[in-house]
Amino acid sequence: MEVWFIFFASLCVCFSLKSLLNLLSHNKHKPKDLPPGPFSLPIIGNLFWFRKSFFDLEPLLRNLRTKYGPILKLQIGSRRLIFITNHQLAHKALIQHGATFADRPPPLPMTRIFSSDQHNISSAAYGPLWRLLRRNITSEILHPSRVKSYGHARKWVLQILINKLRQEAESGEPVRVVDHLRYVMFCLLVFMCFGDKLDEKVVRDIENVERKILLGFRRYNILSLMPRLGKILFRKRWNEVYELHRSRESVIAPLVRARQERGKEETVVCYADTLLDLRLPDGGRKLTTGEMVSLCSEFLNGGTDTTATALQWIMANLVKYPNIQAKLLSEIERVVGCGEEIKEEDLQKMPYLKAVVLEGLRRHPPGHFVLPHAVTEDTKIDGYVVPKKAIVNFMVAEMGRDPEVWEEPMEFRPERFLGNGDGDQEVFDITGSREIKMMPFGAGRRICPGLGLALLHLEYFLANLVREFEWKAVDDVDLSEKLEFTVVMKKPLEAQIFPRR
Helix, strand or coil, X not given: CHHHHHHHHHHHHHHHHHHHHHHHHHCCCCHHHCCCCCCCCHHHHHHHHHCCCHHHHHHHHHHHHHHHCCEEEEEECCEEEEEECCHHHHHHHHHHCCCCCCECCCCCHHHHHHCXXXXXXCCCCCCHHHHHHXXXXXXXXXXXXXXXXXXXXXXXXXXXXXXXXXXXXXXXXXXXXXXXXXXXXXXXXXXXXXXXXXXXXXXXXXXXXXXXXXXXXXXXXXXHCCCCCHHHHCHHHHHHHHHHHHHHHHHHHHHHHHHHHHHHHCCCCCHHHHHHCCECCCCCCECXXXXXXXXXXXXHHHHHHHHHHXXXXXXXXHHHCHHHHHHHHHHHHHHHCCCCCCCHHHHHHCHHHHHHHHHHHHHCCCCCECCCEECCCCEEECCEEECCCCEEEEEHHHHHCCXXXXXXXXXXXXXXXXXXXXXXXXXXXXXXXXXXCCCECECHHHCCCCHXXXXXXXXXXXXXXXXXXXXXXXXXXXXXXXXXXCEEECCCCEEEEEECC
């Protein structure tokens, strides 16, 4: 026992000294030039973060912001993290200095494995590869005309969802809605990705492995502290990571290969098709199967977990506030009429529906931070130097709840997104190009490319869920938050539902 203690203590000292040397070698700025923040001793600081993760920062940052202001610095090992909590500074960084803040920091070991060494859109460094991958998805599968062509697939999964909910309604038992939402969103995104309506078992297998990977990022955070020695000290957890990676390959790679074999004969164009003949900037080679698996996995996760989470939060507020649900139903019936099908073009005539969705994203953004940004050159923000290679993040949830921007920000009030009380929708720039008031999809050059698709899915499924069923609370709806990969309801929504038709 004593030998292991000495060994472990020696590792901590060595790791801390290495961090200190890195700081001294990179710190060419005077402390007063850098954003303020708490003092951190290398050894104590490293030990403090040893059992914590990036996801534990939010409560700490709220307290630090009151002391140090809207931009502050934390030192975690050799990594310098800068957090921006103010919407005006976020606009200055992400829009006015967009190119400077558009890079990504070196990936953590687990990220490197599951992104095929940064060969996906979210983790790729700002440069030719990232531009190619992003342009491919935005000009192909996420192009408005292509998104519209998948209307039949949305009808298909909507019917699956309604049938499952009707079965539960007939039993008289409360419905745990998020489980159904995740499944049907996976059905839809799997179809968009591979062009096939797959069996429920296959979809469930994909959903299960992707969910394990998303939830694993918190469990395996400890592996990032000592990536080399950690493979000895935490061998069991590393084996779990590799097993997860193999599991993902085993369920997605066959679908990629099947699409390769018959892709040119298919009339339905899907995301996998756009990857087959893509030529990478490094020598013009094609994507490997592993890289296509990473990109397909990114596509599936980007359009399922966040959308299902956001939709559950919105439904929870409609259950908690029946008057909002009634007002939304009234608008739907006014536009569509009784007994008529909701067409996607009808959504554009429903300003209150859009306001409810925006209010849900403001009050309950699925991600309380964006993916970390890296700075490519020294930049001055609010009088402080944000140094080259610093890791920068933004407190998304706090911006959407800022009382200086939003009146009574903790209230769920969709009317704030309407015009002068006449029922028309106020034009709101959710991209943050003109100004940032909230940024649930990020902002600037790294803004989520699936923003338009996400809003369509939220509006379409929300309108149909309210049209088909009356949603009533079982108990008082608990809006407490819990972090998984996205920020979800601590107590998942359970509601009594009653078919309206």
